Structure formats: C-alpha cells, structure tokens
Amino acid sequence: MDTKMAWRNIWRNRRRTFLTMTAIAFAGALLVFMLSFQFGSYEVMINSAVKIHTGHLQVQAEGYNERKDIRLVVPDPEAVAAVLEKTPGIEAYTFRATTFSLVSSRDRTYGIAVIGIDPKGEARVSTISDIIREGEYFSDDATSQALVGELLARNLHVRPGDELTLLGQGRDGSIAATVVAVKGVYRSGQDEFDRGALQIPLALFQDVFAMGEAVHEVVALCTSLGAVPEAKGTLSAALTRLNENRPLVALDWKELMPGLYQGISIDLISGLIMYVLLIVVVAFSILNTFLMAIFERTREFGVMMAMGTTPGRLTKLLLMESSMITIFGIVGGMIVGGLVTWYFQVDGINLGGDVSEIMREFGISGRLYPQLSLLSLSFGPGAVLIITLLTSLYPALRVRRFRPVEALTYV
Amino acid sequence: MHLQLAWRNIWRNPRRTTIITIAVVVGVWSMLVVGALDRGMIDQMVRNAIATLTGDIQIHHDGYRSDPVIENSIADPKDVHNALARHLPEGSFWTARVRVNAIVSNARYSTGVTLVGIDPESEARVSFIKTAVVDGHYLASDDTTGILVGRALVDKFETKVGHKLVLMSQDTEREIASRAFRITGTFRAELEATERQFVFVNKAAAQEMLKAGNGISEVSLFLPDHETVDMVRDKLKASLPPAYEVETWRELLPIITAYLSIMDSWIFIWYLVVFIAMGFGIVNTMLMAVFERIREFGLLTALGMKPWWIIKGVLLEAFFLLIMGMAVGNAFGFASVFILNRTGIDLSALGAGAEYVGLPRVIYPTVYIQDVITANVVVFVLGLLITIYPAAKASRFTPVEALAHI
Amino acid sequence: MSIVECKDVKKAYRQDHLFVQALGGITVTVARGAFVAIAGPSGSGKTTLLNLIGGLDTADSGRITVDEKTVTSMRQSELAVLRLYKIGFVFQSYNLIPVLSALENVEYVMLLQGVPQRERRERACSILDEVGLKEMYHRRPAELSGGQQQRVAVARAIVSNPSIVLADEPTANLDSKTGKELLQLMEKMNEEREITFIFSTHDQMVMDYARRLIILRDGLVTDDRSRDP
Numbered sequence A: 001m002d003t004k005m006a007w008r009n010i011w012r013n014r015r016r017t018f019l020t021m022t023a024i025a026f027a028g029a030l031l032v033f034m035l036s037f038q039f040g041s042y043e044v045m046i047n048s049a050v051k052i053h054t055g056h057l058q059v060q061a062e063g064y065n066e067r068k069d070i071r072l073v074v075p076d077p078e079a080v081a082a083v084l085e086k087t088p089g090i091e092a093y094t095f096r097a098t099t100f101s102l103v104s105s106r107d108r109t110y111g112i113a114v115i116g117i118d119p120k121g122e123a124r125v126s127t128i129s130d131i132i133r134e135g136e137y138f139s140d141d142a143t144s145q146a147l148v149g150e151l152l153a154r155n156l157h158v159r160p161g162d163e164l165t166l167l168g169q170g171r172d173g174s175i176a177a178t179v180v181a182v183k184g185v186y187r188s189g190q191d192e193f194d195r196g197a198l199q200i201p202l203a204l205f206q207d208v209f210a211m212g213e214a215v216h217e218v219v220a221l222c223t224s225l226g227a228v229p230e231a232k233g234t235l236s237a238a239l240t241r242l243n244e245n246r247p248l249v250a251l252d253w254k255e256l257m258p259g260l261y262q263g264i265s266i267d268l269i270s271g272l273i274m275y276v277l278l279i280v281v282v283a284f285s286i287l288n289t290f291l292m293a294i295f296e297r298t299r300e301f302g303v304m305m306a307m308g309t310t311p312g313r314l315t316k317l318l319l320m321e322s323s324m325i326t327i328f329g330i331v332g333g334m335i336v337g338g339l340v341t342w343y344f345q346v347d348g349i350n351l352g353g354d355v356s357e358i359m360r361e362f363g364i365s366g367r368l369y370p371q372l373s374l375l376s377l378s379f380g381p382g383a384v385l386i387i388t389l390l391t392s393l394y395p396a397l398r399v400r401r402f403r404p405v406e407a408l409t410y411v
Numbered sequence B: 001m002h003l004q005l006a007w008r009n010i011w012r013n014p015r016r017t018t019i020i021t022i023a024v025v026v027g028v029w030s031m032l033v034v035g036a037l038d039r040g041m042i043d044q045m046v047r048n049a050i051a052t053l054t055g056d057i058q059i060h061h062d063g064y065r066s067d068p069v070i071e072n073s074i075a076d077p078k079d080v081h082n083a084l085a086r087h088l089p090e091g092s093f094w095t096a097r098v099r100v101n102a103i104v105s106n107a108r109y110s111t112g113v114t115l116v117g118i119d120p121e122s123e124a125r126v127s128f129i130k131t132a133v134v135d136g137h138y139l140a141s142d143d144t145t146g147i148l149v150g151r152a153l154v155d156k157f158e159t160k161v162g163h164k165l166v167l168m169s170q171d172t173e174r175e176i177a178s179r180a181f182r183i184t185g186t187f188r189a190e191l192e193a194t195e196r197q198f199v200f201v202n203k204a205a206a207q208e209m210l211k212a213g214n215g216i217s218e219v220s221l222f223l224p225d226h227e228t229v230d231m232v233r234d235k236l237k238a239s240l241p242p243a244y245e246v247e248t249w250r251e252l253l254p255i256i257t258a259y260l261s262i263m264d265s266w267i268f269i270w271y272l273v274v275f276i277a278m279g280f281g282i283v284n285t286m287l288m289a290v291f292e293r294i295r296e297f298g299l300l301t302a303l304g305m306k307p308w309w310i311i312k313g314v315l316l317e318a319f320f321l322l323i324m325g326m327a328v329g330n331a332f333g334f335a336s337v338f339i340l341n342r343t344g345i346d347l348s349a350l351g352a353g354a355e356y357v358g359l360p361r362v363i364y365p366t367v368y369i370q371d372v373i374t375a376n377v378v379v380f381v382l383g384l385l386i387t388i389y390p391a392a393k394a395s396r397f398t399p400v401e402a403l404a405h406i
Numbered sequence C: 001m002s003i004v005e006c007k008d009v010k011k012a013y014r015q016d017h018l019f020v021q022a023l024g025g026i027t028v029t030v031a032r033g034a035f036v037a038i039a040g041p042s043g044s045g046k047t048t049l050l051n052l053i054g055g056l057d058t059a060d061s062g063r064i065t066v067d068e069k070t071v072t073s074m075r076q077s078e079l080a081v082l083r084l085y086k087i088g089f090v091f092q093s094y095n096l097i098p099v100l101s102a103l104e105n106v107e108y109v110m111l112l113q114g115v116p117q118r119e120r121r122e123r124a125c126s127i128l129d130e131v132g133l134k135e136m137y138h139r140r141p142a143e144l145s146g147g148q149q150q151r152v153a154v155a156r157a158i159v160s161n162p163s164i165v166l167a168d169e170p171t172a173n174l175d176s177k178t179g180k181e182l183l184q185l186m187e188k189m190n191e192e193r194e195i196t197f198i199f200s201t202h203d204q205m206v207m208d209y210a211r212r213l214i215i216l217r218d219g220l221v222t223d224d225r226s227r228d229p
C-alpha cells in the first residue's frame, strides 16, 4: 500500500512531477551521450595508437623504454614468443628493433627512427600494411627495402623505387650503413609518425646494426583492451622464469604511452568536473519540488501521525516518491540518451572542420562514432541517481522533525 | 508599487526562494568559472606557442614551410630588413634565425633535433629562450661554439653543461656538415617536447657550418599590439617580393587556431546546458508559486484585473529571483576567478598527460567580458522567457477554478 | 474503572513575547465506555486537552494516563505505538489521506498494525458497511461529501478497536442533519463496541447527545455533569 500511495502521490501534481522527471532525464541523457562520445573517442585514440605505435603489450629489456639504448635488447625473442604462445588473451605478436639513424636520399638527409619489422608478424599486429598509399607493403622475404611515411617521403623527395642510404651505429658501436629501395609510402594520419620513422625488414636491420638474433621489442596485441591486465600479469610471471642475464619486463600501452593514458584521464576528469557541476545545478532546481511536496502536505502528515504512522514510515514514503520520480527520469534519460547515441553510433558524427582538425591531432580522423556501452549508459545516470537521491534525503529527513500538533495546525 | 508587491511575494516562502536562488547562483557561477578556465587555458596555450618560437608573424622563403632545409632559406635578407624598417610599428622587435633539421650526438646517443641559429641579442627580445635558461648561461654574441640544449635532452644524453655535443646537418651543397659545440646552458620549456626538439647556437656559427653565407631561414617578429597582426602582415606582404611568405601565428599554429575558433561555440553550449538544468527549476518553482496563490489570482481576475497585469506581476517575481541569483553568482564567479587567477592552477603534477592534450603547466583563468555578458543574457532572457508559461497560467485562472482548488 | 486520568495537567504556549496558559491545571477522569463531550468557548483549551490525551502534544506538567499507560512520560516513538493501537482520531476537516480510497483509508491503520491483507480487507469492508458506506469503497475523499468523509474517519478510527476515540469538533463542518447522523453513528459504536468517545464541540445539539459534559473556560474545568441514563 505504501508503494501505491507513493505512486498516487507523485501524480497529484502531474505537471510538477513531469517537469522534475524531465530535468532528471535531461541530465541523464546528456551524460549518456557525452560519456559515450568520450569513451568512443578514447577507444579510437587508444586503438589507433596501439595499432600504429606500441601494441597492447611489449616485452623489452629492463630500462629500454626510458633510454631507447640500442644495447638493451631482448636476446632470444623466440623464447619470449614461446611464452606468448601460451599466454591466454594474446591475439598476435611480432618483433621490432629500433634505432636512430641518418637517412639520405639523393637530395636530402634527415635523422629519424629506423624500425626493423617482421613483414609477416607486423601485418598481423599493426595497421601499417593497410595504410600503404603508394607502392606496396613488404613481401614476406623482403630484403633491402623500406617503407616511409608520407611526410617523410615528401621531405626526402622520394617515391617508391627511389633509393635511400641509412647511416648509423650498430649495437657493437661499429658504423652501420646500407642502401634500401623505397617499397611503399604509408599514411597513418599522425603527423609525427608519418614524418619521423622508416621501416625496414627486421632481418636487414639485425644484419646492418649487428643485432644478431636480438630485437628490442616483442609487440603483442591482445584480444581486447580489457584482456590486457590479465595477459600482462601472466606474461610478467612467465618472464621471470626465462632466466636472461638482463631481466625482461612486460609493459602495457599505458606505460608505453603515458601521455596518451594520462591525457585521456585528464580529459575524463575535466569532463567529470563539468558533469558534477551540471548535476548540482539540476539537484538544486529539483530540491524545491521535493521540499514543496512535504510542506504542501504537512496537515496530511499530521493526520497520518495522529493515526500512529511513525516518522520513519513517513520518511520511507517520501523517499519512495522521490525515488520513483528519479528512476522514471533516469530511465527516460537512459532511453533518450541511448537512442540518440545509437543513432549517431550508426551514422557517426561529423564535427566540422575545426574540431576534426583537433581530433586528427589525437589520431581520430573522419567521423566520430560514440560508443554506447554498459559503462557509458550507466555511469552518468548513476551519478544523477545518487545526487538526486541525496537531494531528496533532506526533505525526507526534515519530515521527522514534524510534530503532530504543529503539522495538524499548519496552514 | 508593482515592484514592491512582487518583492514581497517572493519572500512569502523564503525557503523556496532561497533554494531556487541557489540554483541560479550555482548555475551562473559554474558558467563563469568554466568559461574563464577554458579561456585562460587557451590564452596560455597561445601565449606559450607565440613565445616559444613562433612570434606574432614569421617571414620565410616560400619553399621553406613545406621543405624546411637550408637551401630554402632567404639568401639575402636585405629586402626583408628594408621592409621591416619601413613597416614595423614603434615598439616591435624582430629577429632572424637559421632553422633546420639536424642530428645531435655524443659518444653514447644521437637523436634528431631542430637546430636554431639565433642572434642572441635580438632573440632575447622576441622569444622565451633567454629567460628559460636554468643551468649555465645564455649564449654570448661572440660565442661561436656554445650551444643551448633543453633539460630533457640533457637528461636523455646523460650529459651536462660544459660537455661537448656534435651537430650534423645537410649544408647548402647537400653534403653532411658536422661541427662540435660545447653546452653553455640548459633551458626549460613549457612543454617537454620543446626541450627535446630545439637546440640553439649562434646564427653565425650555424651559417658557417651550413655554408649558408648570410642566409636565414626565418624572421620572427613580435608586435607591441597584437590586434594589429593582420594589418602588419598585409603591409609586409605588399612590400616584399612574392617569393616571400608572411604568415601570422594563426596561420602558423593551425591546431591552436582551431581550438580558438571552437571556443566561442563551446562556451555557449555549456551556458545553454547549464541554463536548461536550472530552467526546469525556475519553471517548477514559479508554477508552485502561482498555484499556491490560485485563489488570489482567481479573485483578482474576478475583480477585473487584466491578465496582462498578472503576467507582469509573475514576470517581475521571476525577475527578482533571476537578478538575485545572477548578482550573487557573478560575485562568486568573479571572486573565484580572481583568486584562481592570482594563484594559477598548477597542472604540472599531471605531467605527460597535460602535455599530450596540449595543456600548459599553469592555467590562469581569465574572465572575458563578452562571456560574462553572454552568460547573463542567456540566464536573464531565457529565464524570463520560460517564466511566461507559469505567468500565462496564472492569468488564466478563473474564479471557479480557483475555488475548486483546495 | 477509568480509561483516561488527567491529574493537574498544565500547558502553556510561548510564541515570541506571547505567553498563553492554554490549560491551567486540569484534573478529570473518564470511565471506560463513556461518551463525553468537552465544551467551552473558543480558546478555552478543548483542542489542547484532546491533543494531550492523544499524545499528539506534550504537557508542561501533570500526569495523563490512558488505559493505565502514562502518556506524559512517553517518547515520540512510544506515543506513535500508543496512538496506533489504543487511540482513534477524528478531526474537524482534512481527515483522510487524499490519495487513498475510502476502503484504503480504513485499511491503512491496519496496515500499520501489520494485519494480514485479507483480514484487513474484510474488516474494512464490514466497518464501512456498518457506517453506511457500502457503495463507496472505492471513492477517493475528494469524491465524498463532508458527512461521508467524517463517516470514513469514524470507521477508520474504530476499525482496530481502540480503547478510546478522540474527536475534535467532528461535526463543525457539517449541517445539523448530517451532524446528527454522525453523532448517532458514534453513539452506536460506543454502545456496540464499548469504545470510549471524547469529543469537543460548540454545538448545543451535540452536547445534548453526550452522557457527560465537561465545560472548560480559560483552561480550567468549570463544570462537569453527567446526564442520567
């Protein structure tokens, strides 16, 4: 009967209840959409960075990530590969070696990062084989060939077929030099990458830079972002048993790209601060509704108390009423927010010139697709729910201070 | 009389009036503070970028920007000097630089950098570098072997002031030129990327190393009044041969320009969203207020009060609520921005993340008068607009309705 | 045997600078099964006395016992329980919970007492039949006349067989015919169920129904007489 009473009570003033629900729904829907939007862009950012740069997990020699010293190697990559094969949650892996080197074309010389990649493995882990704009990706038995980013190709004045000279220092300190032919030109959309790196086959790299069998990074892709922590744990444990003379470490994408991870956190936090401000404004604007509900009905509460209704029961009734309003608002907000998000999720959002330009800076090109997920659907409305219920606590507890006589004589 | 009546009416229920006023206060406050934070952030980003090396305007040889090599330099800067002498407003500063990609190395490490050859004296007036030196000292004008390096690079190279570095770059004859320098000082910059990217030597040393003669890569200038940027650019452009590119910082920093251009709409959207959130409260509160007095309004109508007067009365009440909320909200908003502006919001603890999203190390929230006006107009005008609904309701209560209402 | 005992009950109201001695030392006992009217001019303290007996308000001094329980020393929560089981209230107006139907209003008391659903329904129906509202189970208060509402209030007050029903001017809002019918109803309940009724009134007709009449003036009992049976 309490439920029935609460239900009927909230509809005593349809207009007011409806407006309150709409206010809550508005906040809920907005948050669903915004969070889906943010999560969607984070996912794209992470995926594109992971696919182009680091993979989800890497095995490196300890200290390599900070110093990028050519001497800090993974001496026996096949042993690590054997471990990865047995690690659950790993989808694919590949080997890479990297060093800084001078690259000269006929006209130009630049200092850039030269990356040795395993043609077969790389194609499974990174997107590079899919983003070749000119020329072709490496064949499996590629030898003296190179892939260059679009901007680097422009800077060096080269096209597929042109020759490049690499000049650097081998792992043993010797001079390392070779000539490669440009096989393909790629565009990742991330300027820094397209301007600052050049890929050659791993075998050639190992040969030229005196690496032997060693590599610098064993790059692994997990089945999903969520599978990373567990895979990392398993991997770390297995690596300690490998018994290399210099310990190997497993690093995840957050450690490999701290800027990306923290940047996302900052964006999320600053978003959350704004959402909290918004919810507080909503809370104050609906507080009146909840408060009025008790002052208008003071005499009624007096009668109920005279009948023996305890203050606790009145509190319960009021909380039930505000929860009903809140829950209806929240559910409405989730539905509207979900539908709007879903609509854009299918079609994508075109944010227009200036915004796209900024997004491109973060590795998001073209349309943006918000990602409706359980988290984005529930987090915002959850926060609204909590703050709204806290708001309704004040009137609901205020009613405990009512004394029957005063309530009965209240005008 | 009307005013007095409306004022007394809103204080018939002080609790309700207080609560809705608080809603408006929180709303207006958050509008101003978030707006000021965003403005302060972008202003700081612009200032940093301009001070780092951009300046207000840059002049290049027209091939340089797409292919920044020594070959594409301004071989004889005389034309530029003349144009600058004629068109620069009083109080401007300018400096000429050699700026090319290079490789820096020591015994253990090597990496790609941007080599900047500067004229220490004029550079000090245009860019950040002189004040950014933290260890050692700034370049002397006659020091042709000194080099300034960023702190991050020094750390990475495990080196320090007094030690040697070798620079390599392609000279005008397309040969690899190399030369040893001694670190005279290290600098800190707003962004770690800047510390890793740039090394500074004397312009004459760079020209000699690259066999560039008198050639320079760019001229960067700093105007006393930033509003005149476009005008100065046009004048310089007109007086220089077409082989020169003259660009303002807006053209040189497309990302920041993009941020700037979406700022206005972004802030406006935030204002609207906050307003909608409190708009529900305003409408609800006013509805309650008029329904409570339904008998009163019914009676007034019965007495022949014109509907318009009733509408006016209700609007006046909303007017007071809004004005109070706005006054206090603005006061709090200004106060918090003032305090935050004094202390600045230090984001350096956020480290790499702040750098990744391009945030400066310290944000000084800045109130833009245009934002304050927009925020208040939004709240006031839309606030009154939505009150028309309860006001119209009140004007249409018939005496019968009024009496039927308990 | 007495059901209500008041011993030198005093109550004053202080509001701002105003000090009103509403009750100046009341001593009365009411026997079980009595049908008592409290009369007196406006402001004489009738409502105050009923509120104190019902535990809605607390006395400044003196002692009140209801059914051998000392009301004056009880805490709020104990008073709520006392009101729930021992006391029924009927007020002048605004008696019913507006969102509940007649039947539900009656059931509500039993709900608070934890009476099972089915029994609740049966008892509520039979009591409504008894007060003559057979056709009106599902009407909301707003759809009932004032007299009908007061009948529902009486039904609600007695449905859980309290020891005592306190009614503050139950007929004041009714015309004399309806008021009379309500009094007859209360009298019937008093006789059939042996529930004590104490009601306040201004109305001579109502006073005539009472078997005992207590007159208050300025917070003191000035007359107390019983009608011969």
Ligand SMILES: Nc1ncnc2c1ncn2[C@@H]1O[C@H](COP(=O)(O)OP(=O)(O)OP(=O)(O)O)[C@@H](O)[C@H]1O
Pocket (backbone or CB within 6 Å): C013, C014, C015, C020, C021, C022, C040, C041, C042, C043, C044, C045, C046, C047, C048, C049
């Ligand atoms: N809450 C209060 N605050 C201050 N004074 C009060 C309060 N309630 C009652 N009084 C005063 O106490 C006295 C007794 O009031 P009470 O309501 O008991 O009278 P009453 O006999 O019921 O009158 P009526 O016939 O008009 O209902 C009156 O003088 C009244 O003004």
Ligand SMILES: [Mg+2]
Pocket (backbone or CB within 6 Å): C046, C047, C048, C168
């Ligand atoms: Mg009275």
